[in-house]
Amino acid sequence: MNRKTWMAAAFMLLTQSAIAAYDQAPNHYRLTISDDAKRAQVEADVWVEGDELAIFNTMPIPKLKNGQADLLENIVVTDMAGKQIRLKNKGEGDFELDGDRRVKLRYEVRLDHDKYEWPGGNEEVFYRTDEGFLSSAYALFLVPLKAMLGKTEVTVALPPGWSVNTQWAPTDKPNTFTANTRRELVNNVLFFGTAKSEDFSSGGMQIKLVMGKRYWAQSAMIKQVIDRQLASYVAMLGKPPLAERFMLVLNQGDSGDGGAFSGSFSQYLKGDADEASRMIWGRVVAHELLHFWNGLTLVPANPEEEWFKEGVTDYLTVMAMARNDLLDREFINQHLQNMVRGQHVARKLMGLKGTVRAAAKDKHRNWLLVYGGGTIAAMAMDLELRRATGDKLGLEDLMKALYAEFGKPGKTYTHADIVRVGMQIGGVDLGPMLETHLGSETALDMAPMMAQIGLQVDVAGMLETHVQRNKDVTAEQRKRFTAIFGVPY
Template sequence: MRVDAQASRAVVEADLWQQSDMLSMYNVMEVPGLPNGQASLVEGLRAADAKGATLALKDRGAGDFGIAGGQRIRLSYTVRLEHDKYPWPAGMEEVSYRTDEGMMATGAALFFADGDAPVQAPIEVDFDLPRGWQARTPWTSAGDGDRFRVDSRRELISNALFLGTAHAETFDAGGVELTLVLGERYRRSLPLFVDLLSTQLASYAELFGGPPLSRRYLIIINEHASGDGGAFASSFSQFVQGDADERNRVIWGYVMAHELLHFWNGLSIVPADHREEWFKEGVTDYLTIVTLARNGWLDENLLFKRLENVPRRYLIARYAQNLQMSVRDAGKDKQPNRQLVYGGGSLAALALDVALRERSGDRVGLPEFMRALHAEFGKPGKTYALADLERIAKALTGSDFSGFFAGTVGSESYFDIRPSYAALGLRMDSFAEEMFINREPDASPAQRARFKAVFGSPAVR
């Protein structure tokens, strides 16, 4: 892949074995002005066989092209690097954008792959970049220059890359190699990032009973008003609004901790389909709150604010957005239904943690549940479904959880979280979108002990 000096175009030349009759650009999202999403920014796509004869390509839309498979092919095409001009549903941090120091892009915005068959290893990517630029990837270096070895199609397509001059730092955290690529504004915040990432990584390894599938990760941080982020197979891309300091760590630190946890829940433990998107996002959100509190990044005041946001998001989805589908069904169209997927999923995660503890006499909670799930499903190519969640919960407690999941995420009716908060010795008062959580003075010793077992003793670091 060759990037021109203005970083306006990338020319890709590919040599691959095409097994099936479908050539595809993955994760294509239609947006106004781009009827075929990222594929609409591809120009001059040409395919030839091993002898150089042109092969016919039939545009099937959405980044798919029919082609005669079962042979070695050579592709050439140009990608217009103007993705940041368009309103992507998940944000440009999950597609591609440019800065004064280079460009971030996902593999899915740059590369085609066999649409119906796994790419056969070995995979190598060689970058030809403007003077002074370097390629920062989560892949393995394959010698001098910007050449890399890639382990699978998933690692090729589902990863964020940064090509440019931005500062990078690599460090080891519990056997996991992290490379941070920092936009210029955030270089002085490096110690804050490293401290939080190291602490959270250690907590997650303990929580899940081991490391994530990958041992090498790339994290790209730049400035943008959205303050959002996106996680990929072994990388994540994050925006920070303004400076990154201790005062606004409650925002950027939360996003960073959430995306980091996805390396386990979502990328090592993978749902079978969109119906468990609530578990991928909601459980990650809830466990982010729990671990930040236990590690001292949230004091009790900030913890309660976070816990107030959980039912508020769910209420906004149900009554302001009037989303009437179940939390499970909301995952089919995650971005428009984001408040229901995240808010409803977080409520279900908190309620599950409480239910596991109540039904087991406080022997087990969500950490033990996640450890069991990771032990069984934290393997390449293995996915879980709702029936697996029900089975694991029953194995841990001896109790049938099918009714619990039907009520929390399978129903279209409003789910009341107040009994779950009460079981933690907390009281929630609310009016319309206003939520206030405080400790219940009359909480029993068991309820107070359960709160401490979940959140530790939150204090300012």
């Protein structure tokens, strides 16, 4: 037996031994929120595969060098017989221990997260209202780093009169839920308190809507956006996302931004959810809903494809909203102007360097490149596919084909896959065009792109940007504009 064969055999034996050692029992967490909602206590028994526990998705900030992990206190780990196990804090939420066995955990979480500003926005980490608080599950649960085997049962104990809203599946026991995977357990948000919620079906999915009390008078308009967009996305992508249950949490917040998780999303609304501002709040809701497909089911293998996750999502969001009569012709024109203006602002005013692909390394600082540059690349792909196929196919068809191939658990796509699938469905090589848009470090001239949908671009200085109808527009260009946005040219 040669050395490589011996090593492979040894690895198989070790793997089989580890699998055999797993006791096949579910994991259990009990989360207790103190009556003043200032602390949480967590008790758990969990199988630790490997030798590390972790708080995932930590965001180091100046006052908390280990991010959310610095708010964990009094961590005690024992074996199932009660003998204490040494725990080494490795920093940024990683803890080393003697694992590959079931252990008991006990720790407290100081619920002070709302006292800090988080890079991704507090709507993605923790905030309080007069009806309770929202927290990401990332901030609450210390879990095995290598892998989390088996299902996890979570029981929540709450202050009097409070309830917990979650995407997890309920069991027949009070305030007890099941998460099938580690991702489902920690990659979600929860709302604790007295806020009203409503459960309904939309787009073939079960939706839980949780909102602050000021928004329930506007719930019909919010649900209209949800219903129309989900129906469009199912048709656009060919099938629902992987998760069957989703929770949407909406509350007032000045950023007006939101964040999507594996089966939930959290959004701040700047003001009321009325028709006049629907182009703002509705677009954020619609954008985050589409992430349940593009980003959470269709997952890139490389972080540099963040432009695809955000840019394609934004382009298709606006396309679907316009077709659903949720955005008017005037907004579309403003949106196209902003696409052009945004790149000049990013490069010349903000001085952002690097390529659109590389911008993902500092997404929040480079959001104009990731989102704006990504949206322009999405439009370029759409137009290239339409040109090559006589307007028979577009970006929707590329997404449907990618989703059919890669919208599966554990399967990821690469940049090369995007180019390959474009060639398969449209007979066109998207590679050179994408290299131009994603590899450039300057604001590109968008006039040739806009001309393909009958629009003229005029740029004067840095902020004076105008996109208007071209007096020499052709019938083909008019038809293409309407095919994309669903409104008359």
